[in-house]
Amino acid sequence: MKIAVCLKRVPDTTAKITIGPDRKSITDTGLKFVPNPYDEFALEAALALKEKSGGGETVVYSVGTDASAETLRTALAMGIDRAVLLQAPGGADGLAIAQALAAELGAGAFDLLLFGKMAVDDHNHAVGPMTAELLAIPCITSVAKMTIENGAVEAEREIEGGIEVVTCSLPAVITCEKGLNNPRLPSLKGIMAAKKKPLETKPAALGAPTLEIVSLELPPERQPGRIVGEGADAVPALVQLLRTEAKVL
Amino acid sequence: MADRVLAIMEQRDGALRKVSYEVIAAARLLGDVDALVLCEGAVEGTGDLRAVGAARVLSAAHPDFRLYNPDGFAATIGELASGYSAVVFAGTATGRDLAPRVAARLKVSCATDVIELGRDGAAVTATRPVYAGKVLQKIRLTGTPAVASIRPNTFPADKPAEPGPPGEVESVTVPAFATRVTVKEIKAAATATLDVTEAPIVVSGGRGLKEPANFKLLEDLAAALGTAAVGASRAVVDAGWRDHGAQVGQTGKTVSPGLYFAIGISGAIQHLAGMRTAKVIVAINRDKDAPIFKVADYGIVGDLFEILPRLTDEIKRVRAGQ
Ligand SMILES: Cc1cc2nc3c(=O)[nH]c(=O)nc-3n(C[C@H](O)[C@H](O)[C@H](O)COP(=O)(O)OP(=O)(O)OC[C@H]3O[C@@H](n4cnc5c(N)ncnc54)[C@H](O)[C@@H]3O)c2cc1C
Numbered sequence: 001m002k003i004a005v006c007l008k009r010v011p012d013t014t015a016k017i018t019i020g021p022d023r024k025s026i027t028d029t030g031l032k033f034v035p036n037p038y039d040e041f042a043l044e045a046a047l048a049l050k051e052k053s054g055g056g057e058t059v060v061y062s063v064g065t066d067a068s069a070e071t072l073r074t075a076l077a078m079g080i081d082r083a084v085l086l087q088a089p090g091g092a093d094g095l096a097i098a099q100a101l102a103a104e105l106g107a108g109a110f111d112l113l114l115f116g117k118m119a120v121d122d123h124n125h126a127v128g129p130m131t132a133e134l135l136a137i138p139c140i141t142s143v144a145k146m147t148i149e150n151g152a153v154e155a156e157r158e159i160e161g162g163i164e165v166v167t168c169s170l171p172a173v174i175t176c177e178k179g180l181n182n183p184r185l186p187s188l189k190g191i192m193a194a195k196k197k198p199l200e201t202k203p204a205a206l207g208a209p210t211l212e213i214v215s216l217e218l219p220p221e222r223q224p225g226r227i228v229g230e231g232a233d234a235v236p237a238l239v240q241l242l243r244t245e246a247k248v249l
Numbered sequence: 250m251a252d253r254v255l256a257i258m259e260q261r262d263g264a265l266r267k268v269s270y271e272v273i274a275a276a277r278l279l280g281d282v283d284a285l286v287l288c289e290g291a292v293e294g295t296g297d298l299r300a301v302g303a304a305r306v307l308s309a310a311h312p313d314f315r316l317y318n319p320d321g322f323a324a325t326i327g328e329l330a331s332g333y334s335a336v337v338f339a340g341t342a343t344g345r346d347l348a349p350r351v352a353a354r355l356k357v358s359c360a361t362d363v364i365e366l367g368r369d370g371a372a373v374t375a376t377r378p379v380y381a382g383k384v385l386q387k388i389r390l391t392g393t394p395a396v397a398s399i400r401p402n403t404f405p406a407d408k409p410a411e412p413g414p415p416g417e418v419e420s421v422t423v424p425a426f427a428t429r430v431t432v433k434e435i436k437a438a439a440t441a442t443l444d445v446t447e448a449p450i451v452v453s454g455g456r457g458l459k460e461p462a463n464f465k466l467l468e469d470l471a472a473a474l475g476t477a478a479v480g481a482s483r484a485v486v487d488a489g490w491r492d493h494g495a496q497v498g499q500t501g502k503t504v505s506p507g508l509y510f511a512i513g514i515s516g517a518i519q520h521l522a523g524m525r526t527a528k529v530i531v532a533i534n535r536d537k538d539a540p541i542f543k544v545a546d547y548g549i550v551g552d553l554f555e556i557l558p559r560l561t562d563e564i565k566r567v568r569a570g571q
Pocket of ligand 1: 013037454455456457458481482483484485496497498499500501502512513514515516517518519520523533534535536539551552553554
């Protein structure tokens with residue numbers, strides 16, 4: 001099986017985010033970047049599937065600036081066979097990125113395309129299903145459990161108050177949710193091997209933008225709250241405040 | 250034609266979901282709303298949609314639309330959408346799956362998890378939380394139609410007390426479509442039926458609960474509050490005490506209820522990412538320096554095992570007296 005994984009370089013989730021002077025982008029300096037955590041589930045799924053089948057190829061793609069090469073090396077260190085960096089300036093336009101990926105991944109080159117369910121920077125949940133639509137292949141999103149047998153996928157996705165059981169055939173796009181697996185850490189041997197693995201770089205064929213960032217703002221600070229009291233004796237005062245002041249009971 | 254907006258309704262088992270009314274409320278900010286119901290047969294309560302402001306109610310019925318049908322839904326909406334300036338979806342598991350498919354067919358980007366919608370001239374503008382809620386991103390959708398999905402519990406709307414006049418439901422044609430993906434069934438989740446993203450009140454517990462059985466205390470509190478769901482921190486989900494579906498936070502669900510209780514939860518930044526847009530936050534923690542108190546509107550410092558039974562009783566008492 002030939003498997004492609006699409007990976008995004010994102011700021012570490014614990015990092016403090018500072019808005020840049022243009023008010024449209026964030027300040028990169030001093031920020032630690034990591035592979036998007038949901039994409040790590042995709043990488044692990046690709047590696048496990050290859051190990052199980054004993055053959056095939058795994059390829060990781062990233063649309064991003066040259067800095068994304070480092071993120072791709074992390075994927076290679078986990079065990080992915082080769083990497084392709086599709087160079088593009090950063091951007092939040094999910095369709096433009098899906099168009100670049102579809103142009104690259106099209107025409108039946110892969111049996112399976114794996115994405116994270118979303119990137120933790122832009123929270124778009126869009127690039128995976130958009131790529132699938134553009135390629136006219138099946139797509140199942142936010143998958144927390146999956147089996148692939150004889151070219152058929154059966155997957156489970158969490159919906160409000162239940163779990164949807166969804167099937168499709170390969171080739172397909174799957175976007176990965178937490179719970180699918182436990183991503184491995186790169187081993188020292190893997191890190192050494194990654195240095196010699198192929199990493200191809202070429203410009204991304206981004207689509208025309210249909211979305212503009214107007215501004216970034218910090219969310220309004222929550223008004224400072226108050227400690228109503230200590231222990232169970234504070235309960236009546238709390239309930240009173242919830243009724244008369246907050247008016248939520 | 251410029252200001253006609255298509256609002257995509259969500260139904261399960263022939264009944265509209267509450268979030269559908271919120272989609273109409275959001276879509277009305279952009280223009281005259283046509284509400285589209287995709288279904289197998291009749292859906293109850295279409296008159297309600299007029300009562301909350303839909304100008305027209307459209308129904309796309311198909312034998313394969315009993316459950317969510319990604320390809321059929323996307324084909325139907327994609328075909329219909331060209332007559333509209335915007336298409337608004339619910340930011341639910343279904344809406345988040347469907348909106349990008351429709352957007353890709355229409356060759357436009359989409360705005361996901363929107364908390365504010367408006368117009369700047371003819372273009373639609375949207376505000377959405379990014380970077381785990383640490384930043385609000387304001388965007389302009391320059392393609393036509395604009396495609397957006399809204400965060401549940403954010404655009405105030407409710408099932409109307411008085412149903413509207415039943416009125417006419419216009420049938421729309423479902424175009425031919427290739428079924429690439431099949432939803433076979435919906436398995437009920439092991440726990441609560443009311444989802445934390447939809448509940449008006451969420452009662453969440455963390456490692457301070459000490460052991461899984463003690464979540465009974467939270468279930469009792471939730472029951473006393475009426476329509477409330479029980480949520481959890483990642484620490485207790487990872488420990489296997491609660492289902493992942495109940496996890497609130499960066500790697501779980503984002504909730505915006507009217508009232509959120511954080512009980513025995515320290516308030517790590519990844520937890521706050523999922524609940525900081527709650528309208529009112531109450532924290533109960535024995536550590537007065539716990540970070541949760543920085544975002545809580547009201548806090549009690551103390552042992553949750555003493556406080557919770559008292560709180561549940563007090564709430565029962567006041568609700569009985571109402
Ligand atoms: C990439 C990443 C993603 C993450 N995503 C999430 C996420 O989605 N959601 C999430 O919640 N976390 C997430 N986390 C984990 C997060 O950092 C915290 O570890 C977690 O939220 C802690 O859970 P907790 O508050 O239940 O436990 P703790 O931090 O252990 O806090 C327990 C609290 O209970 C209090 N307590 C103990 N006993 C009592 C008592 N008897 N009475 C009253 N109070 C008591 C303590 O004072 C303490 O404040 C993520 C972490 C990472 C690195």
